[in-house]
Amino acid sequence: GENVEQHPSTLSVQEGDSAVIKCTYSDSASNYFPWYKQELGKRPQLIIDIRSNVGEKKDQRIAVTLNKTAKHFSLHITETQPEDSAVYFCAASETYSGGGADGLTFGKGTHLIIQP
Amino acid sequence: GAVVSQHPSWVICKSGTSVKIECRSLDFQATTMFWYRQFPKQSLMLMATSNEGSKATYEQGVEKDKFLINHASLTLSTLTVTSAHPEDSSFYICSARGLLAKNIQYFGAGTRLSVL
Numbered sequence: 404g405e406n407v408e409q410h411p412s413t414l415s416v417q418e419g420d421s422a423v424i425k426c427t428y429s430d431s432a433s434n435y436f437p438w439y440k441q442e443l444g445k446r447p448q449l450i451i452d453i454r455s456n457v458g459e460k461k462d463q464r465i466a467v468t469l470n471k472t473a474k475h476f477s478l479h480i481t482e483t484q485p486e487d488s489a490v491y492f493c494a495a496s497e498t499y500s501g502g503g504a505d506g507l508t509f510g511k512g513t514h515l516i517i518q519p
Numbered sequence: 520g521a522v523v524s525q526h527p528s529w530v531i532c533k534s535g536t537s538v539k540i541e542c543r544s545l546d547f548q549a550t551t552m553f554w555y556r557q558f559p560k561q562s563l564m565l566m567a568t569s570n571e572g573s574k575a576t577y578e579q580g581v582e583k584d585k586f587l588i589n590h591a592s593l594t595l596s597t598l599t600v601t602s603a604h605p606e607d608s609s610f611y612i613c614s615a616r617g618l619l620a621k622n623i624q625y626f627g628a629g630t631r632l633s634v635l
Contacts, residue, residue: 506565
């Protein structure tokens with residue numbers, strides 16, 4: 404089955420600086436890679452996702468890059484703000500032709516702390 | 520956006536009793552629902568995949584007789600923890616995937632189960 408490794412487990416950055424979280428996956432059949440943000444006691448919220456036919460995707464201050472050859476993908480947050488503090492999870496799954504994505508395999512999460 | 524409702528949010532039960540958790544897609548039809556388990560400060564682990572009108576597919580190591588899943592309609596899936604024991608205490612989160620945005624999973628708010 405799929406195995407997703409995520410680093411670092413904790414990341415502390417100064418407000419306004421950039422944060423980068425990295426993930427690797429093992430199953431070459433995986434082709435869908437979402438990132439979720441989870442605040443304490445709340446549900447995971449999808450913040451950005453990327454499919455394997457794209458190398459990079461950006462949405463305002465958030466970007467994700469994918470290197471399918473190396474089987475790794477990264478989340479980049481620029482101009483960090485206090486409200487970015489949360490746990491971030493990467494995930495991977497396979498999509499089937501004509502169907503949707505399979506269940507997600509999650510990384511262990513990164514606790515992002517934005518220092519004021 | 521798509522809304523997934525999960526009920527109850529918190530339940531305490533005695534050892535040996537059964538607990539039912541409901542997951543509803545409120546404004547879209549969910550062809551597939553997923554059930555995850557999350558231990559404190561850890562990642563989400565996929566337990567099973569539930570397709571409307573068919574039997575659930577369980578991940579390796581998850582007892583299907585212990586965790587009964589029913590997906591009788593396109594808007595409702597239930598997870599019943601049978602004969603619960605203290606080791607079943609955990610945070611259970613469902614997610615739902617619709618017909619249109621097939622890759623995106625929308626998560627419920629989770630159910631915290633405490634077995635005494």
